[in-house]
Amino acid sequence: MPISGLVITFASQVEEHSAAIESLHEVPEIEIGNASGSKLAIVVDSADKRRDQQIWNMVRELPGVIDLAVAMVAFDEDNETAERESIRNLE
Amino acid sequence: MDAKRRSFLKSAAMAAAGSMVAGNTSLPVVHADQAVDDLPTGEGMTWNKAPCRFCGTGCHVQVGVEDGRVVAIAGDKAADVNKGLLCVKGYHVGGILYGKDRLTNPLLRKDGKLTEIEWDEAIETIAKRIFDSPQTFAFYGSGQWTIPEGYAAQKFMKGGLGNNHIDPNARLCMASAVTGFLATYGVDEPAGCYQDLDECDVLITWGNNPAEMHPVLFSRVTDRRSRGETVRIIDIGTRKTRTTDAANDYLEMKPHGDVAISLGIMHLLIENNNYDKSFVEKHCNFRGAEELTPTLQGEQISEAEFRKRIAKYTPERVEELSGVPADQIRMLADLFGNHDIRITSLWCMGMNQHTMGTAINSLVHGVHLLSGHFGRPGDAPTSLTGQPSACGTVREVGTLAHALPGGRVVANPEHREQCEGFWNLSPGSINATPGYHTVKMFEQFTKPTSQGGDITTMFVQVTNPGQTLPNLNALFNDKQGLEDKFLIVSDVYPTATTVLADLILPAAMWVEKNGVYGNSERRTQQWFKMVDPPGEARDDCWMTIAIAHKLFEMGYEGMKDKDGEFIFAVKNEAGEEIPIWEFDHYYDTNVDKHLFEEYRQFTTMKHKNLAPYDEYVKARGLRWPVVEQDDGSWRETKFRFSGFDDPFVTAGQEFDFYHSSTNDGRAQIWFHEYAPPPEMPDEEFPMWLCTGRVLEHWHSGTMTRRVSQLSRAMPTAYLEMNPEDAKAANIRQGERVIVESRRGKCELPVWIDGRGRPPRGTIFVPFFDETKLINNCTLDAHDPFSKQPDYKKCAARVKKLAEAPS
Ligand code: SF4
Numbered sequence: 001m002p003i004s005g006l007v008i009t010f011a012s013q014v015e016e017h018s019a020a021i022e023s024l025h026e027v028p029e030i031e032i033g034n035a036s037g038s039k040l041a042i043v044v045d046s047a048d049k050r051r052d053q054q055i056w057n058m059v060r061e062l063p064g065v066i067d068l069a070v071a072m073v074a075f076d077e078d079n080e081t082a083e084r085e086s087i088r089n090l091e
Numbered sequence: 092m093d094a095k096r097r098s099f100l101k102s103a104a105m106a107a108a109g110s111m112v113a114g115n116t117s118l119p120v121v122h123a124d125q126a127v128d129d130l131p132t133g134e135g136m137t138w139n140k141a142p143c144r145f146c147g148t149g150c151h152v153q154v155g156v157e158d159g160r161v162v163a164i165a166g167d168k169a170a171d172v173n174k175g176l177l178c179v180k181g182y183h184v185g186g187i188l189y190g191k192d193r194l195t196n197p198l199l200r201k202d203g204k205l206t207e208i209e210w211d212e213a214i215e216t217i218a219k220r221i222f223d224s225p226q227t228f229a230f231y232g233s234g235q236w237t238i239p240e241g242y243a244a245q246k247f248m249k250g251g252l253g254n255n256h257i258d259p260n261a262r263l264c265m266a267s268a269v270t271g272f273l274a275t276y277g278v279d280e281p282a283g284c285y286q287d288l289d290e291c292d293v294l295i296t297w298g299n300n301p302a303e304m305h306p307v308l309f310s311r312v313t314d315r316r317s318r319g320e321t322v323r324i325i326d327i328g329t330r331k332t333r334t335t336d337a338a339n340d341y342l343e344m345k346p347h348g349d350v351a352i353s354l355g356i357m358h359l360l361i362e363n364n365n366y367d368k369s370f371v372e373k374h375c376n377f378r379g380a381e382e383l384t385p386t387l388q389g390e391q392i393s394e395a396e397f398r399k400r401i402a403k404y405t406p407e408r409v410e411e412l413s414g415v416p417a418d419q420i421r422m423l424a425d426l427f428g429n430h431d432i433r434i435t436s437l438w439c440m441g442m443n444q445h446t447m448g449t450a451i452n453s454l455v456h457g458v459h460l461l462s463g464h465f466g467r468p469g470d471a472p473t474s475l476t477g478q479p480s481a482c483g484t485v486r487e488v489g490t491l492a493h494a495l496p497g498g499r500v501v502a503n504p505e506h507r508e509q510c511e512g513f514w515n516l517s518p519g520s521i522n523a524t525p526g527y528h529t530v531k532m533f534e535q536f537t538k539p540t541s542q543g544g545d546i547t548t549m550f551v552q553v554t555n556p557g558q559t560l561p562n563l564n565a566l567f568n569d570k571q572g573l574e575d576k577f578l579i580v581s582d583v584y585p586t587a588t589t590v591l592a593d594l595i596l597p598a599a600m601w602v603e604k605n606g607v608y609g610n611s612e613r614r615t616q617q618w619f620k621m622v623d624p625p626g627e628a629r630d631d632c633w634m635t636i637a638i639a640h641k642l643f644e645m646g647y648e649g650m651k652d653k654d655g656e657f658i659f660a661v662k663n664e665a666g667e668e669i670p671i672w673e674f675d676h677y678y679d680t681n682v683d684k685h686l687f688e689e690y691r692q693f694t695t696m697k698h699k700n701l702a703p704y705d706e707y708v709k710a711r712g713l714r715w716p717v718v719e720q721d722d723g724s725w726r727e728t729k730f731r732f733s734g735f736d737d738p739f740v741t742a743g744q745e746f747d748f749y750h751s752s753t754n755d756g757r758a759q760i761w762f763h764e765y766a767p768p769p770e771m772p773d774e775e776f777p778m779w780l781c782t783g784r785v786l787e788h789w790h791s792g793t794m795t796r797r798v799s800q801l802s803r804a805m806p807t808a809y810l811e812m813n814p815e816d817a818k819a820a821n822i823r824q825g826e827r828v829i830v831e832s833r834r835g836k837c838e839l840p841v842w843i844d845g846r847g848r849p850p851r852g853t854i855f856v857p858f859f860d861e862t863k864l865i866n867n868c869t870l871d872a873h874d875p876f877s878k879q880p881d882y883k884k885c886a887a888r889v890k891k892l893a894e895a896p897s
Contacts, residue, residue, distance in 0.1 A: 003097070003100045003101055003104050004104055004182075005103070005104030005105055005106075005107040005108035005109075005165070006108055007108050007112055007176075009314070009317055010317075011317065012317075031101070031105065033105050033108055033109050033112070034109045034112045035112065036112045037318075038317050038318075039112045040112065041105065041108035041109045041112045042108065043101055043104045043105045043108065045097070045101055050803075052800070053800060053803060053804065066313070066317065067310060067313070067314075067317075069166070069176045069177065069310070072103060072104045072107035072108065072163060072164065072165035072166070073104075073163065073164050073165075073182050073183070073185075074100040074103070074104060074155070074162060074163040
């Protein structure tokens with residue numbers, strides 16, 4: 001259940017991108033934070049890593065978004081290990 | 092996760108993101124604790140600083156630790172390098188500690204099977220092999236070694252064993268940058284720094300893809316555009332990449348075309364009388380290679396001779412050689428001829444992994460020197476590094492087969508004497524003959540002893556040559572079946588290298604140990620151990636010291652200094668020796684600090700002065716030379732050789748190349764004749780093959796492929812192909828093919844119009860995937876000076892899997 005603090009950079013001032021902001025509001029896992037200039041803070045709190053990735057991709061594809069940077073990521077207790085074991089151990 | 096903890100983490104994430112938004116401007120380097128102010132502690136969580144474990148950019152992160160485990164990573168907004176930003180790899184850097192298959196016990200191959208053993212047996216086994224044949228032992232290290240780790244390995248080999256067979260994987264990624272700097276300025280490492288990226292008007296990327304390989308640096312540039320500044324990006328490359336997407340101009344060159352392009356720019360600057368005469372007259376010499384036996388020193392040539400040699404590199408001739416239209420060469424020359432703008436050049440492996448690597452590095456420096464685009468903020472030729480401490484550990488500590496710490500070399504008797512003095516060794520302890528460079532070292536290891544293969548034991552630390560060496564079949568896989576050869580590998584996960592290892596040692600990584608790295612802009616950065624390594628995993632530096640002490644106990648003379656003391660002896664305040672060779676006592680003292688302070692003595696010899704260890708504890712890194720001020724504070728240097736910033740420039744001088752190889756304070760502008768690549772496509776192998784990296788994975792993928800987000804985002808290596816070539820060969824998107832060269836083959840899925848877009852006749856394969864070893868195909872031909880192999884161009888063919896002979 002990943003939680004991440006992200007910074008979206010828009011091509012111009014954040015308030016000029018109302019359609020994108022609206023799309024962000026529609027995603028229940030996203031909480032919108034401060035904006036300043038072309039940058040906007042959000043937090044994504046998703047149920048699993050796959051959903052986290054979907055949201056990440058969706059945000060990156062929004063019109064006007066030119067960059068998505070990570071400010072913080074929190075790990076779960078049992079997490080972040082690859083689903084695949086190393087090929088060497090499977091041999 | 093309970094609701095209270097969840098809401099705490101959410102507020103921490105929002106605070107981190109919010110502070111980056113608020114701090115949209117550049118931030119100064121500040122002292123350690125300031126930056127964590129707005130990252131909430133509580134619920135048992137503490138934060139501490141560390142540089143990122145991956146590329147040479149040297150971003151700083153804040154590491155959140157709870158119950159002995161890394162639970163959060165935040166960009167460090169107090170860090171001057173990244174100002175709170177991280178790329179997708181840095182964001183997941185905490186996850187690399189927790190792959191399911193961490194190595195946790197020493198494993199010895201007995202009757203073909205890996206068997207768990209105790210550390211004592213492991214250390215004894217290694218010491219015994221070295222004791223029995225010290226001169227056939229080789230140590231293969233890394234630009235991922237911390238500075239103390241590399242320094243300990245260097246002292247162990249060159250001081251303790253009198254054996255110079257130590258070389259790092261950085262030989263494969265930036266050795267030509269070193270020789271290019273040495274040939275030009277007489278001293279290694281860039282004069283400029285990342286501030287150049289904030290101030291340049293034009294950024295030229297030479298065969299370089301910083302959008303994926305140094306993403307945080309690239310976003311420093313693109314961020315300027317979002318703030319309304321103008322910066323023109325010119326991408327010179329052999330394929331379109333994400334960097335091209337952001338570039339104003341894309342100049343597509345043929346492999347080796349960079350040599351012709353730089354000669355063409357210099358030709359036009361001279362021809363049009365458009366070069367910076369005053370800068371050249373005051374601060375430069377002209378230099379060419381000797382005809383019979385070329386050296387890094389070269390021979391002096393006159394400006395008239397330089398003009399004569401460069402005359403044939405007309406834009407039209409350069410177009411023929413490089414494939415870049417003559418008008419574009421004129422455009423570049425006009426830009427360099429304009430002194431009112433600032434130009435920064437960036438390069439990395441595209442330029443270094445080149446059989447003319449030293450030449451092309453020197454030529455690009457020459458373009459900047461001839462045009463006077465040097466030494467003002469924004470005007471700089473800058474080589475980036477791929478590993479976090481390629482500069483700090485390899486170049487500064489000198490963990491190369493010919494080098495000693497602090498820019499000294501083994502071949503120079505005075506340098507050996509100085510080094511023996513610092514190490515309190517008997518005169519003559521250091522061997523005067525350079526050891527084997529990487530390619531030679533592995534050739535000698537994989538060649539049967541009876542046929543002259545005189546390396547019989549190899550210790551590999553913090554790197555994965557079984558995946559990253561070129562021409563793997565010849566340089567690595569041939570080890571198989573050679574009974575008397577013994578491969579020791581210390582790593583954190585099983586790798587392509589551990590497959591052939593006889594002894595595997597489980598290593599501690601990143602914040603499981605203390606460390607110091609040196610990044611691409613001469614910045615030295617320190618961190619402390621924050622969590623314990625799993626199982627029996629231990630620090631690499633400890634391993635080296637424990638082996639040294641075992642040899643000392645066995646009576647090996649070299650492990651004693653002149654006074655009979657252990658060469659790594661550390662004493663407490665009462666003058667008693669602390670048994671740091673016993674792991675239980677390794678952290679009784681800060682071994683890193685002891686080694687760093689000893690190493691620091693060497694750094695003043697080539698004006699690479701480092702500050703005391705404790706200064707780095709307080710800072711987010713400091714760029715050397717770092718010089719003490721009258722008030723006792725320490726000042727870093729951003730722009731070397733420039734009078735306005737560099738404390739070692741003679742007072743009153745605007746520029747001073749104080750390590751000039753001609754001893755006259757001048758830099759060298761080199762002429763090198765264009766030479767064709769070592770292997771060209773032909774009828775049998777009609778395509779150019781280039782290898783490289785992707786954003787999501789770091790080098791051989793050992794760490795990043797164990798982070799599920801990164802692994803899922805880029806699960807497998809692939810072959811990039813031009814759509815026209817694919818159509819002509821009846822190959823469709825996703826289809827599996829065999830790519831084959833004269834040296835080996837590799838099976839891959841095809842990606843057409845994917846991340847990168849290669850031109851017709853060329854293919855690209857990333858090397859991160861251990862299940863698809865593209866280095867079976869690459870070439871081990873190397874630069875004559877730097878000995879760095881050319882991974883960027885060789886002849887290959889592509890066949891549909893169904894059509895390929897089995
Ligand atoms: S750019 Fe390099 S150093 Fe910075 S976060 Fe990414 S991988 Fe780490």
